[in-house]
Amino acid sequence: MSARIELQGVGKRYGAVTAVRDVHLTIAAGEFLTLLGPSGCGKTTLLRMIAGFETPTAGRILLGGDDITGVPPHRRPVNQVFQGYALFPHLSVRGNVAFGLRMRGVAPAELGRRVDEALALVALEALGERFPHELSGGQRQRVAVARAVVCQPKVLLLDEPFSALDAKLRQSMRADLQALQRRLGMTFVLVTHDQDEALALSDRIAVVNAGALEQVGPPREIYHRPATAFVADFVGHANLLPAERTGEKVGRVAVRLAGGLELEVPAERWPSGRRDTRAVVRPEQVVLRPWRGEERAAGRARVTAVEFRGDREHLQVALHDGSGLRLTAVHPGGEGDTADFTVGAEVTIEISADNLWFLPGTEARGPR
Amino acid sequence: MTSPPAALEPGARPGAVAWLLLTPLLAWLALFVVVPALLLFGCSLGERDEFGQVLWGFSLENYARLLDPVYLRIFLRSLGFAALTTALCLLIGYPVAYQIARAAPRVRELLLLLVMVPFWTSFLVRTYAWMAILREEGLLNALVAWLHPAWAPLGLLYTPAAVVTGLVYSYLPFLILPVYASVEKLDGALIEAAHDLGAGPWRVFPSVILPLTLPGIAAGVTLVFVPTVAMFAVTDLLGGARVPLIGNVIQNQFLQARDWPFGAALGVALLGLFLISQLLLRALRPHGVIRG
Numbered sequence: 337m338s339a340r341i342e343l344q345g346v347g348k349r350y351g352a353v354t355a356v357r358d359v360h361l362t363i364a365a366g367e368f369l370t371l372l373g374p375s376g377c378g379k380t381t382l383l384r385m386i387a388g389f390e391t392p393t394a395g396r397i398l399l400g401g402d403d404i405t406g407v408p409p410h411r412r413p414v415n416q417v418f419q420g421y422a423l424f425p426h427l428s429v430r431g432n433v434a435f436g437l438r439m440r441g442v443a444p445a446e447l448g449r450r451v452d453e454a455l456a457l458v459a460l461e462a463l464g465e466r467f468p469h470e471l472s473g474g475q476r477q478r479v480a481v482a483r484a485v486v487c488q489p490k491v492l493l494l495d496e497p498f499s500a501l502d503a504k505l506r507q508s509m510r511a512d513l514q515a516l517q518r519r520l521g522m523t524f525v526l527v528t529h530d531q532d533e534a535l536a537l538s539d540r541i542a543v544v545n546a547g548a549l550e551q552v553g554p555p556r557e558i559y560h561r562p563a564t565a566f567v568a569d570f571v572g573h574a575n576l577l578p579a580e581r582t583g584e585k586v587g588r589v590a591v592r593l594a595g596g597l598e599l600e601v602p603a604e605r606w607p608s609g610r611r612d613t614r615a616v617v618r619p620e621q622v623v624l625r626p627w628r629g630e631e632r633a634a635g636r637a638r639v640t641a642v643e644f645r646g647d648r649e650h651l652q653v654a655l656h657d658g659s660g661l662r663l664t665a666v667h668p669g670g671e672g673d674t675a676d677f678t679v680g681a682e683v684t685i686e687i688s689a690d691n692l693w694f695l696p697g698t699e700a701r702g703p704r
Numbered sequence: 705m706t707s708p709p710a711a712l713e714p715g716a717r718p719g720a721v722a723w724l725l726l727t728p729l730l731a732w733l734a735l736f737v738v739v740p741a742l743l744l745f746g747c748s749l750g751e752r753d754e755f756g757q758v759l760w761g762f763s764l765e766n767y768a769r770l771l772d773p774v775y776l777r778i779f780l781r782s783l784g785f786a787a788l789t790t791a792l793c794l795l796i797g798y799p800v801a802y803q804i805a806r807a808a809p810r811v812r813e814l815l816l817l818l819v820m821v822p823f824w825t826s827f828l829v830r831t832y833a834w835m836a837i838l839r840e841e842g843l844l845n846a847l848v849a850w851l852h853p854a855w856a857p858l859g860l861l862y863t864p865a866a867v868v869t870g871l872v873y874s875y876l877p878f879l880i881l882p883v884y885a886s887v888e889k890l891d892g893a894l895i896e897a898a899h900d901l902g903a904g905p906w907r908v909f910p911s912v913i914l915p916l917t918l919p920g921i922a923a924g925v926t927l928v929f930v931p932t933v934a935m936f937a938v939t940d941l942l943g944g945a946r947v948p949l950i951g952n953v954i955q956n957q958f959l960q961a962r963d964w965p966f967g968a969a970l971g972v973a974l975l976g977l978f979l980i981s982q983l984l985l986r987a988l989r990p991h992g993v994i995r996g
Contacts, residue, residue, distance in 0.1 A: 389896055409899045416900050422893035426915045435911070436901035487901065 338365045338523040339400030339413075339490035341386060347394035348381050348547075355381045356547045358394070363491075365400075368517050368524045372534040373544035374570065382544065383493050383527045388412045399490060410439070415484035416493040420500055421476050423468040429455070429479050430464040436487040454486035457516065474505050481516070491523040498533060510536055531571045535559065543567045561693050568616045568695065575617040575663045579694060581606065591615070591694075595655040596634035599689040607696040616693045622665035624651065627682035633657065639681045651677055653685065741975070748968035756962030766969035775953070775970070782950035785864070785939075786932040789871040790879075793928050794921070796872070797879035801920075802913075804880070805887035816884070819877050827874065831941050834870050835861060838942070862944035870938040875931065879924035886920025887913075922985060930978055950974065 341363040348356040356378040363369045371379040384390040386397060388409030396405045404412055415436065423432050433454050437447045455461050458478035468476060477497060484492055497513070498506045514537050517524045528534055534541045535555040543550040543558065543566070551563040562568035565576055582598070583590035589606040591599050593615055607613055627636060633656070640662070641652035648666050655661045663685065667677060677683065718726070748767070750760045769775070804815045822830060837843045838860040849856035860866055890913065898912045936951035943949075950970065957967030 387900060389899075408904075409896070410902045410904050414900075416897075418893050418897055418900075420893065422891065422897040424894060424897070424912060424916075435898070435903075439898075439902035439907060439911075483901070 338521055340365045340398075341491060341523065341525070342398040343382075343386075343395065344398065345395035346382070346385060346392045346397060348378075348385060348390060349393045354547055356385070356392075359549055361542060361549060361552065363523060363525060365523055366521045368514070368526070368537060368539045370526045370528060370534040370538040370541045371544055372528060372531060372541050372571070375529055377544045378547035379527050379529075379544040380495060381547075383416075383495055383525065386491070386525060387414055387416050387493055413490040414493060415487050415489040415491075416495060417477075417480045417484050417497045419495040419497070421468075421480040423476060423479055423483070425468055427467075428464065429460060429466050429468075429471070432468070432479055433483045433486050436483065440487070450486055454482040457485065458482045458512075473501050474509055477501065477509060478512075481513070485516075485520065485522070489522070491525060492517075494524065494526045496528055497526070498528070498530070506533075513537065535571070541571075543570065545570070560691070562616055563696060565614065565695060568693075573619050573664055575619070575622070576614045576695075577617055577661070577663075578612065579615040580612045581610070593617075593687070594657075594659055594661050595637075595685075596657050597685075597687060598634065599687065599692065601689045601692050601694075605692065606694055610696075613697070614695045616695060617663070617687055619650065619664045619666040621687055621691060622653075622663055623686040623688065624653070624665050624667055624677065624683045625686065626677075627684050630684065632684075635685045637663070637683050637685055639677055639679055639683060642677060642679055649677070653683060655685075744968045744971050744975075747965055748972045750965045752963050752965055756964070758964050766966045767973070769966060770969060770973055778948060778950055778953055779973075781947075782933050785868065785871070785949060786929050789868055789875065789932045790925055790929045792868065792872045793876050793879040794925065797876050797924065798883055798921070801880045801883035802887050805884050805890075819880050822877065828937065831870060831874070831938055834866070834873065834942060838866050838869075861942065862946055864943070864947050867939050867943040867947055867949075870942040871932050871935060874938060875928040878927040878931075882923035882927065883917060883920040886917045886923075890916055926982075926985075933977075934974060 341361075343359050343361040346356060346359045347354070359382065371382055373379045381390060385392050388404070388407060392405060396403055398404065399412070399414070424435065427435065430451055433451045434447055437450060442450070451464075452461070455464055458481055460475065460478055460482065463471065463475065468479070471479065477500070480497070494513075498509060501509060510533065526533075526537065535558075538555055540552060540554055541558050542552040545566050551558060551567045553561075558567060558571050562571065562574070568574040568576060578594040580592050581589055582592050584603070585600065587603050588600045589603050591601055591606070593599065636656040637653040638656065639651055640654050643650040648668055651665045651667055653663050653665060655663070665685070746760065747758055749762050749764070750758050751763060751765070753759055800819075804812055804819070807815060835842075839845075840857045840859070840861070842861070844860060845857045848858055894912055894916065895908055898908045903911055933949075934951040934954070935949070936955045939947060939949045939952055940955075954967050954970045954974075957963045957970065961967075
C-alpha cells in the first residue's frame, strides 16, 4: 500500500526567485527519507509540492509510477502531519481523526472501527472525546499522526513534527515514530532542520541547500563521507583543513594538512587525480594532549575556548603555525583532567589518519 | 499585594487595580444603560394624563395593549425586515469579509478603508442620498428611462424593497468587520489540512471555515439584527408611512401621540426579546473552544 515517489527535474520559481531547482530524487516504497537543510533552503517547498499545495514550475512528480504533478491535494493518496499539527479546534480527537474518512464517504460502521484502530496505534483510545486544547503537545502530535495515517496514504509527509515539543519528549516521540513507520511499512518523508533527528530516524537523508540537493545517502554515509563542504559542516560539526598530497605508497597516500601535520591515509579516501583538497576532521577525531615541551612544531596549539556540555567538553584551539587556523575538538569531560585544558593551555593535536575523509571537490560546493 | 492586571489569567477574579481601571466603563454603563432602562421600565407601568404627562403607578395595562393584533403584526413585520436585512448582509458581507481577510496585506488595508469610508459622512445624509437615487426623478429611474423607456418611471421609493435596501446598505459594515476579524485569525494551515484530508474546495467551507468563523458571524448578526429591528430613520425616509415598523411606532408614541408609558412598554418588550434571543444563542454555543 505504500508507493514509490519520483521527483523528475522538479523546480519551483516564484517570479525571479528560485526556491527549488532541478531536483531528481527517487524515494523507495516503505522508505523513511528525510529532507534535511537550513530554514529557507527549499525543503518545505519540496514537501508542499509532493502534498500538492504547490505546483512545480518545472519537472514531474510520480507516485507509484503515476504522474500526480497536476493533481490537487484532496485527490492525492498522500497525507501530511503539519508543523504545529493544524488540528481542528472545533472537533474532538475522534472528530479530527474521522475527518479524512468522512470526506471520503466511508460508511459509519467502518469509520468507527478505523478511528478506533488509529487511536489505538498512537495509544490515545482513552482521549477520543477530548478537544485539542485539552491535550498536551505530545498528545497533539499523536492525534496529528493518527489523523493522517487513518486515511491509509501511500506516503506520509511530516513537516517538522517535533519542533513544538521539548527536548526530553522529542526523544521518546522520535522512537515512537520510527517504530510506527516500521510497523506500517509506509513511505515516510520527513522535513527537518535538526540533524540529530535526521541521523536518528532516516533510512536515507537528502541534504538540501539553496533549493538543490547536495547529497543523498544513508545517515552514516552522509556523516562519514560528506560530498560537499556544506554537508560536512551542516551535518555534525566539521573542521575543514586544507590538505595536500605529498607522496604515495602501496595503498596509502601521504598527506600534509594545514598546521603541518603529516599523515598517511588509505588511498581510497583521497579523491583520485587531485593534488589538493580539504580534509573533513570531525571534532571527535582531534586528539588533544598537553604540550610537554617537545621541539616538534607540527600540531602545537593553544586552547582558546572551552564549552562544558556535561558528558563532554568542546574546545577551540588555535594552531601555532601562523596560519591562524582554529579547530574544534571534543574531549570527554572527566573531572580529573580539566586543569590541562583550560583557556590558554598549550596542547599538541593529533589526528587519526584511518578515518579521515577528504572532500571530492575543492570548491565550496560540489558539482550540481 | 495586588498583582498587575496584565498578569491575570483569563477567568481569574479581577483585583483592586482592575476594578479601578473598569470604573469609567461601569459608570458609563450605569448612567446611560442601567438607569434609563429602569426609568423606561418604571414608565411602562404608569399611565398618562390627557396632556401627555406621565402618571407614575403600577398597572400592566400597557403590556395588555401590546397583545393587540395591530402591534403584534408590526412586531412580526419588524422582525421579518430585520431578519431579511441580516440575511442579505450575511450573504453579501461574508464573501466580502473573507476575501478582504485573505487578500495581500496592502490590498487588505485599502479594502478595509473602503468599507469604513461611508462612516465619514453622516448617516442621515447617506439615507437622503438613497432617496435621490430611488425617487421617481432619481438616478436609477433616469438609467431605466435611458435603457428601457417603456418601464420608466418605476415606483421605487416608499416601498419595502427601498427600506431593506437602505437597511442593508447602512448595516453591511457592521457585519463585514467582525466576520473579517474572525476570518483573519483563521489559521491557513487548517484549511490546508482539510484539503490534505480529502476535502474539496466546496467541502472545506461547511466543515472547517464556517464553524471556525461562527463567533464572527454571531457578532455580526447581532450587530445588524438588533439595531435594524428598532430602526426608524431609514424606514421613515425610504419607506414613508406605508411600511411602519416597531421603531416608528415607538417614536410615534413618544413624539406624536405623547403616550410615553405605552412607548416605554413597547421598548421593554423589544429589550426582553433581545435578552431571550441572546440567552438562546449562548445555550446553543458549541462545546469546543473556538478562538474568534
